Amino acid sequence: MTAGCSSGRRYAVRNEEGRVSKRPGCVWCGIDGGKGHHWAAVVDETGTTVWSKKIDNDESAILTALGEILDLADEVRWAVDISGTPSALLLALLAAHGQQAVYVPGRTVNRMAGAYRGEAKTDARDAYVIAETARHRRDLATIGVPVQLAADLTLLTSHRTDLVADRVRLINRLRDVLTGIFPALERDSGRRTGNLHRPKRYSRRLRRVFYLSAQTSIIREGPNRDFYLKKRGEGLKHVQAIIALARRRASVLWALLRDNRVFTFLPPATQTA
Template sequence: MAEQLTRLWVGIDAGKAHHWLAAVDETGATIWSKKVPNDESEILTALGEIFALCDQVHWAVDIAGTASALLLALLAAHGQQAVYVPGRTVNRMSGSYRGEAKTDARDAYVIADTARLRRDFTSIRVPAQLAADLALLTAHRTDLIADRVRMLNRLRDMLTGIFPALERAFDYTDQKGALILLTRHQTPAAIRRHGQARLTTWLKGRNVRNPDAVAATALQAARTQHVTL
């Protein structure tokens, strides 16, 4: 599909907590539509999916304010520019699309299709220096994420050779408490020796969330292995 597309129009129904993005092709057919949380990583993932469909993308948004600031800044950092489609225009155009109740997905489609049909909307300009700074920051963030993924992969590989039950017990990508535990206790014998009460106290002293649960999970894993690797 990506090879057949020459241009896409993406309509953005912006909101404080999330946005709805809808992409239409030159015929007005919906190619991609998704609810996207107003979060940097989620927005970048959505942009990547859209860029994978087509290189030439036209963007349109119904809010040019604080709700869409992060999204517009990330678009600018990727060399993209959006046009502003006023809400009253969206409401007026919605009457031309029958058969479906008002929803975020429908509004995003209307914004995209309106931008496809009209060329008189005002472009939203982000200062060039801001766009350059954001491009630098997003590139740095991507490098940090890649470094973290590599670090966690090495950690899990090493832990599999020492204490496989503990490696399976936690999701190390989002459980900070499990990583803090490993800074002191990496073997079944050490965890059993300290016991749940002492482990809990030690974790609590390092501001680990739910230290009881982390200690109990680690101790349960430790009881399954008595051989030293």
């Protein structure tokens, strides 16, 4: 018998090629925590590993893994073997996305590992054992994330969003300065005879900035989260919805630069003939 999920049903969904595939209703994610990195393993209701990767103990890496795992099933049950400082960022990010984790003590992991002989002790194996323990047991304690920690994380992510916006403004100012000194650069800067257009060449680093800023913007209530939820409701996976949001935010920024105006929640007044 499995624990934690309301049901073990599978739902038929269509992949990008239009083929019908079986999506599990619930999966269990076990995380072997560490200071520098974590290892996460995801199992379905049969105990089969469906996802297993090393995750750097970094916000962007954790958010990327979080998105991939949430796309695996309709419900994800999380379990960790460390509830202290090494997993503080991980637990705070889970809480910010409405996810909770249970605590699997190290002694329990060691006892359960005896049932899975034949493999050497590795981070991947420990993560699998943690996931399997969470799948079978119902008596594991839920880890509560302090309200202050979640609030601090929200403040930090908001500050990071501001820094990203400052970076974008700095890049635009730098572009204007460079094209003023060397007008030939206008071929690549997106400016022709005073009009802005979307350039064919782009910065991959800047594209990643837009992706990460879109990912952090959905934590707080507002138009960014509303747009993300709308795309999820249209059937897009987490990563696809984030990319759509990043493109939308880039389009809005481009329009602001084109029209030389500042952002407002209300649409600009249209000029009547």
